[in-house]
Amino acid sequence: MxxxxxxxxxxxxIYDGHLKKLFNMYTTxxxxxxxxxxxxxxxxxxxxxxxxxxxxxxxxxxxxxxxxxxxxxxxxxxxxxxxxxxxxxxxxxxxxxxxxxxxxxxxxxxxxxxxxxxxxxxxxxxxxxxxxxxxxAFTSPTKFRSPRRDVMKKRFAYEIAPVSTTVGCPWNCNYCSVKTLYGNTFFHYPIDEIIKDIKTVGKHFFFVDDNLSYDQIYAEELMKQLTPLNKKWAMQAVSSLGNKEQESFVDLAYDAGLRAVYFGLDGVTESSLKEAGAGHKRNPIQKTLDQIARIHDKGILIEIGFVVGYDHDTEETFDLIQNLIDKSVADSAIFHILTPYPGTALFNKLKKQNRITTFDWSKYNTGNLTFELAGMPKQVFMDRYNRLWEYNLSISRIWKTTRSSPNPIITLGKKLATKNYRRKILNQV
Ligand code: SF4
CATH class of the missing domain: 3.40.50.2300 (Response regulator)
Structure with missing residues (x-):
């Protein structure tokens, strides 16, 4: 058969065109x-x-x-x-x-x-x-089977393997599909299995979990066992990474090869965070920026992902984000439009309110507005969204962030490729 x-x-x-050809991750x-x-x-x-x-x-x-x-x-x-x-x-x-x-x-x-x-x-x-x-398939398999990475055809010049240590999530963000797939399940894979898996990937990889450091005892032990492998890796994190109690994890992670962090800042105001149900991410924004600066000082690249489109977002939200980009030492920022993926609480709410404006699923990629906004007209929103990208990818900002980056070549290459791709998107509109 x-x-x-x-x-x-x-x-x-966001990531396509030259950037995707240059370096990317395959599906996990x-x-x-x-x-x-x-x-x-x-x-x-x-x-x-x-x-x-x-x-x-x-x-x-x-x-x-x-x-x-x-x-x-x-x-x-x-x-x-x-x-x-x-x-x-x-x-x-x-x-x-x-x-x-x-x-x-x-x-x-x-x-x-x-x-x-x-x-x-x-x-x-x-x-x-x-x-x-x-x-x-809502219950987990009894035994971990190591992923077969050898079957993935190499498609990118600089390939980063996705590595996952967790199944499910303890949090409950209302726009997130993790609950759709796993319900309330949350557990870590055994450390020895993760280490065995990481030994099969190349020099670089990416921890795709949102909550790698959620269980600090697990995370610190993983870092200790990872250090001798001499890999370089990136992770994504919620804003609590860098909290006082996480400092020892960040130190161990750096020694174990952590060189880039993607921070998901889902909302920039109290009301938008509340709307997102992202209870764990409620660090005041200034505290998050201070944490980001501390992590960046160690020589770790930082990218911040902002989400816009909450009912409480207004034109002032865009001003606030622009201000935060200026104040932050982050090497790059990207902007997602809130997207109501089917199965999520957000989708159910907007559908009930008759606010979903398209069921063309190809538009559900956080780059398109797929529902009726509460806080401003669509045209104004899209104009501010595009201007935010434009500002973020202006030559002066590229120059500034490249100069202060722990890895100027990656920062510059990524920004120029993103700028090119954004130009292509705008030309298609
Ligand atoms: S923390 Fe991340 S994975 Fe967990 S529910 Fe929120 S968005 Fe989903």
Whole structure:
């Protein structure tokens, strides 16, 4: 039996074009699913490829890992497969959240622990047994299976492997799909398994968890075991990273190779944070900026991600963000438009209020406004959003941040590539 495991192409709002060709991460899902493909099945993995370059005719079944921004492409692939007459298995956030819609495209695996159901489905297909309409994957597998990174085709000049230490999240941000996939599940993988996995990646990798340092005992032990591997890595964090009680973690992390942090500052005002339900991120903004400065002083690159579009956001919010960029030592900043992904509390709220303005899933990538704003007209919002990018990528700001960056080459390269991509986006509007 020949099986294709596919993560369809999604349009990125921020990282694309030259930047994506230069350096990028591959999807973390597919390498975690491959260990569940039963022996004897001849499989191939396709990640982020144009639909036309996926030869479905060569396979007896396909599995699609579907997030919302890739859903349109997933549907095109599923229809092609149905036309040929081969079974389609759909999983991921979009398939889980939009189950009633998605089941017309194939067998749906709901939930974030898709490996065991995939194994069961493929075993049944091999034996010619019928399949259910859907399978649930809301409980975690009993044993960790090391991801098969070797199946990911090298596509970028400077490739960064995604590494995940956690499943689920203890927090409950109302725009986030993690709860859709994992409910209230939250646990760390065993440290020895993580170290074994990291030994298989190249020199650079990225911890994709939002909460790497949530369990400080776990995180500090991980850092100690990571240090001898001599890798360089990045992580993403909520604003509590750098709190007094996290200082020892940051020191150990630097020794273990931490060289870049992405800080998610979901809202910049008390009211927007409250709206986001991001209870853990309520450090006052000045405190966060001080923490960022301390971490940056160690020689760690900092990128801040801002989110705009909350009901409480007004034109003053954009002024405030611009002011924060000026005051901060961060090497770069990016701007996301709040996006109501299906399955989230935000989506349910806006749908109930009849405020969702498009169900074109390709627009759900944090670069488009997909719902009616409460705080200002769409045109004003988009104008301020685009001006924020323009300001952030102005030559004077690129010069300033590159000069103070712990890694000027990366900072400059990334900014010029982003500037180029933003120009392309604006020309398309
Ligand atoms: S902290 Fe991150 S992963 Fe957790 S709920 Fe919030 S956005 Fe989602």
């Amino acid at each position: 020949r099986f294709a495991l596919i993560a369809p192409k999604a349009e990125s709002a 899902t597919l390498p975690h699913l491959v260990p569940y493909i039963p022996k004897g099945i001849d499989f191939k993995v396709f990640s982020g490829r144009e639909n036309n370059n996926i030869p479905l005719e060569e396979f007896d079944a396909i599995g699609i890992s579907e997030n919302t921004s890739a859903a349109n492409n997933a549907h095109i692939l599923a229809k092609r497969a149905q036309k040929i007459g081969i079974p389609v298995i759909l999983g991921g956030t979009h398939a889980t959240a939009m189950f009633e819609e998605e089941k017309k495209y194939g067998v749906v695996v709901r939930g974030g622990h898709g490996g065991p159901p995939l194994e069961m489905i493929l075993n049944r297909l091999q034996k010619g047994l019928p399949l259910e309409e859907h399978y649930d």
